[in-house]
Amino acid sequence: QVQLVESGGGLVQAGGSLRLSCAASGRTFTVYNMGWFRQAPGKEREFVSAISRSGSSTYYTDSVKGRFTISRDNAKNTVYLQMNSLKPEDTAVYYCAADFGMFGSGMWKESNYDYWGQGTQVTVSS
Numbered sequence: 001q002v003q004l005v006e007s008g009g010g011l012v013q014a015g016g017s018l019r020l021s022c023a024a025s026g027r028t029f030t031v032y033n034m035g036w037f038r039q040a041p042g043k044e045r046e047f048v049s050a051i052s053r054s055g056s057s058t059y060y061t062d063s064v065k066g067r068f069t070i071s072r073d074n075a076k077n078t079v080y081l082q083m084n085s086l087k088p089e090d091t092a093v094y095y096c097a098a099d100f101g102m103f104g105s106g107m108w109k110e111s112n113y114d115y116w117g118q119g120t121q122v123t124v125s126s
Contacts, residue, residue, distance in 0.1 A: 002026040002115045009120030011070045011084055016124070020045050020054075020081040022096030022117055029077040032098040032115075035107055036070060036081045039094035040120075045095070049081060050107035059107050064090075093119040 008020040022034070035050040049070040050059045050094040058070050065067060067086075099111035106112055 002029075002098050003109045004098060004115055004117035005092065006096050006117045006120040008096060009122045010086065011123045011125065014088055014124055016084060016086050016125050017082070017084045018075040018119060018122060020094055020096075020122070022079045022081075024077045024079070024098065028036060030074050031100060031102045032081040033101070034070075034072060035099060035105065035113060036079075037095045037097060037110065038090075039095070039119075040089075040092040043092075045110060047108035047110075048094070050099075050103075057103055061104075061108070061123065072090065083122070086122075088124045088126045091122060091124050093121050095119045 002076045003025045032055050033052050036048040037045050038048050039045040047061050055072050067084050069082040073121045074096055096117045098115040099113045
């Protein structure tokens with residue numbers, strides 16, 4: 001079992017930046033691949049980014065490539081999402097999630113993930 005707690009959300013103007021953090025506790029952090037998802041009002045939750053156990057491999061959804069960067073600090077049991085050049089369409093609740101399986105092209109699937117955080121709100125004003 002692992003517990004995930006997101007932080008770092010808030011209100012920012014378009015073009016601004018935020019860094020989200022997700023702190024993990026419980027089972028050894030390095031056994032999990034980690035992902036970020038988001039859910040905008042009235043929409044389904046969607047994949048944003050994922051990172052492998054070692055941090056050597058990452059995936060991004062097309063809409064955030066070049067703007068968002070996922071990283072992890074295994075010594076601190078924390079995964080980050082650095083978000084730059086934010087747009088109003090990035091407004092959503094952002095969730096981190098942990099996956100115990102094999103890291104691969106299926107990391108965009110919610111069903112791959114075993115544990116979820118409670119989410120943190122990101123609001124980008126125009």
